[in-house]
Amino acid sequence: MKQIFKNAFRGAALAGSIVGLGAAQLMAQDDARFSLELNNAAQTDAGGCRLTYVATNQSDLGLNQTAYQVGVFDAGGVVRRILVLEFGALTAGKTRIVLFDLADQPCTDISRIIVNTVAECTLADGQASDFCLTGLATSSRTDIQFGL
Structure with missing residues (x-):
């Protein structure tokens, strides 16, 4: 027993x-996270939408190049564009603010933006990595939904 x-x-x-x-x-x-926050969406004088993203590498991995292919949906839920947003290099612990202008696309006509795929994720040593997707956390401070 x-x-x-x-x-x-x-x-x-x-x-x-x-x-x-x-x-x-x-x-x-x-x-070990990489976060992308859609921080602001502002109408431009030319009638487009300026998207402000805050990209933060909260990991101990240095990133030489980061880029995401995203889909932009209009107010009716129809995909209007597929484009690549390049965030560049982010050393470990680095935060970077990046602006993207969408010409002829009013902010009020964007309902959501999704990350379709990783266009590029290269570590500081030059090797490709899946960290930019597996470690990705998305958020939005705007009325536009942003996610995976």
């Missing part, structure tokens, strides 16, 4: 250790 109790206790301790390791790995993954 004592042996059964000891084995059950060891099994529970081992399971607890595995869960603890999994939680630590998840916390480490949460720390």
